[in-house]
Amino acid sequence: MNHSLHRPKVVSVNSPSEAAEKTSNMIAEMLVATPRITLGLATGSTPIPVYQDLVQRHRDGTLSIAEATSFNLDEYLGLAGDHPQSFRAFMDEHLFRLVDMNVSRIHIPDGLATDLDAHTKAYEKAIAAAGGIDIQLLGIGSNGHIAFNEPGSSRTSRTRVVELTSDTIQANSRFFDRAEDVPRQAISMGIGTILEAKRIVLLATGPAKAQAVKDAVQGDANESCPASLLQYHPDVTFVLDAEASSLLQ
Numbered sequence: 619m620n621h622s623l624h625r626p627k628v629v630s631v632n633s634p635s636e637a638a639e640k641t642s643n644m645i646a647e648m649l650v651a652t653p654r655i656t657l658g659l660a661t662g663s664t665p666i667p668v669y670q671d672l673v674q675r676h677r678d679g680t681l682s683i684a685e686a687t688s689f690n691l692d693e694y695l696g697l698a699g700d701h702p703q704s705f706r707a708f709m710d711e712h713l714f715r716l717v718d719m720n721v722s723r724i725h726i727p728d729g730l731a732t733d734l735d736a737h738t739k740a741y742e743k744a745i746a747a748a749g750g751i752d753i754q755l756l757g758i759g760s761n762g763h764i765a766f767n768e769p770g771s772s773r774t775s776r777t778r779v780v781e782l783t784s785d786t787i788q789a790n791s792r793f794f795d796r797a798e799d800v801p802r803q804a805i806s807m808g809i810g811t812i813l814e815a816k817r818i819v820l821l822a823t824g825p826a827k828a829q830a831v832k833d834a835v836q837g838d839a840n841e842s843c844p845a846s847l848l849q850y851h852p853d854v855t856f857v858l859d860a861e862a863s864s865l866l867q
């Protein structure tokens with residue numbers, strides 16, 4: 619494990635759409651240079667314009683994702699992949715069905731897995747067997763969470779079942795009819811898993827992310843802000859719009 623701290627690179631632009639474009643450029647450039655790449659993918663509202671941009675490039679004939687392998691960060695426990703609020707359904711809707719990805723190389727935790735210990739260990743093994751993640755896309759929760767690694771998650775955590783905090787349940791309730799419908803648990807890659815990606819790009823937009831971004835980039839690296847633990851990785855880029863970067867000094 620890497621024990622030295624690094625200052626993350628910050629790319630700050632004006633609008634959310636420019637931030638998404640910078641992010642999709644990084645991913646597309648890597649895909650064009652190395653089509654057999656392994657992508658780490660994220661859900662949430664923030665990456666939607668990144669996926670739209672990748673889909674557009676595919677439609678324009680300038681990008682193929684056919685050779686790539688992908689691993690998503692997380693999935694709600696208890697939701698089937700075809701449940702409309704599952705992260706699998708989100709990815710199908712925003713990316714997988716709209717590009718030429720090979721379904722056999724798409725990986726996302728199974729919210730209905732029964733032997734969770736075996737399932738989470740197999741997920742880690744599959745990442746390793748694919749040669750590790752070449753570029754991991756991340757968003758950030760307003761409490762600093764990455765994937766579903768809530769405050770208090772260890773730097774060495776691996777893919778596992780996690781409890782969601784009430785702020786996260788509240789924030790994600792906008793996708794559900796009622797807050798009571800939001801699952802209380804999820805399967806999430808760990809921080810240790812994420813830190814093994816060769817390169818990490820975290821996209822954050824909007825004022826609700828400004829404090830978490832400040833804590834992650836300029837605060838101490840500790841478990842109270844999980845994204846601050848990215849300071850242990852030598853190649854992290856935060857791509858921010860003006861609002862998300864507004865508290866950085």
Ligand SMILES: N[C@@H]1[C@@H](O)[C@H](O)[C@@H](COP(=O)(O)O)O[C@@H]1O
Pocket residue numbers: 660661662663664665691692756757758759760763764765766786790
């Ligand atoms: N597990 C996901 C995270 O991967 C994501 O970064 C976060 C922020 O989502 P949004 O981009 O919608 O603000 O939400 C969820 O909790």
